Amino acid sequence: MEKIIETKLINFDNYNNALFEAVEVLKSGELVAFPTETVYGLGADGLNPDAILKIFKTKGRKSDNPLILHISDLEMLKKLTIQPLNDIIKIAEKYWPGPLTIILKKSKIVPDEITAGLDTVAIRMPDNKFALDLIKNLDRPVAAPSANLSGKPSPTDAATCMKDLDGKIPLIIDGGNTRFGLESTVVDLTQKPYAILRPGAITYEELKDFLGDVEIDSHILGKSETPRAPGQKYTHYAPEASAYLVSGSNSEKLEKIKEFIKENKDIKIGILASEEFLKDVENSIEKYNLGSIEDLETYGSLIFRGLRDLDDRKVDVIICEAVDETGLGLAIMNRLKKSTGNKFI
Secondary structure: OOOOOOOEEEEHHHHHHHHHHHHHHHHOOOOEEEOOOOOOEEEEEOOOHHHHHHHHHHHOOOOOOOOEEEOOOHHHHHHHEOOOOHHHHHHHHHHOOOOEEEEEEEOOOOOHHHHOOOOEEEEEOOOOHHHHHHHHHHOOOEEOOEOOOOOOOOOOOHHHHHHHHOOOOOEEEEOOOOOOOOOOEEEEOOOOOEEEEEOOOOOHHHHHHHHOOEEEOOOOOOOOOOOOOOOOOOOOOOOOOEEEEEOOOHHHHHHHHHHHHHHOOOOOEEEEEOHHHHOOOOOOOEEEEOOOOOOHHHHHHOHHHHHHHHHHOOOOEEEEEOOOOOOHHHHHHHHHHHHHOOOEO
């Protein structure tokens, strides 16, 4: 029988105490859920193979799905890679701290448990004071996927971490709601042209403008293939309810939803959409407002929270409004397609 752990929740009322306790837990080889600017991370000492394995066990995550190492300074970066750093330092100085993860050739000190046996490692410097202080005080990189059970929507607040991880880890740090609510952009810098393996808050357009030679990886991995980056291989972000996307003009989307309701009279339906669209949706549907379609940063930051909220309302089906796949819309649609299994009504 799996041992039940007493999970402590600490907020920033006493910042130094929260930081001290989190560092001590990581030093002991245990796990801490902590805030970043993207989503909450489930952290372990990134150079401790036994601690890293606890991440996979706690989340129910497959061990062939690599993790990201989080760092607090460029000196830490230099120890984790064998790649020449001239161009990489320029990219780091432009985007770090921030929601950009880079894939590099790994050094010998990086445990195979982090990289799923690959010769590359994913690294980022988070733009969150607590996360940076945690890594700096531990004086070691912190391995941290999202702090949720594998496959569920990623957590953007401590309460969501508690729902998934209560009794499984010793400590959750409550730093409020995350800013972006979507995981970092992942870029492979091991070969040229550089390739975006996961879209995020740092958009393709921004990266292309800065780097010039960058492309979006279009290869969709099958279950038997090896992922090049964290989060590429398996279904992610799925709510308990069945989920679908709806696209088209507002009138087309409304017609599709009306037809869906007509064909599914006996089920409870929820919709995750912009305020502009929701005002025309009939009131029999449970609604979650993602804010204005003109503000995609807010829209994207609320997606995971909205999926969980509609699950809490016990809907049978969640219909998610699609957006244009440009700028931040590319990252939003990447998450929504994974949440819905790329199913459209």
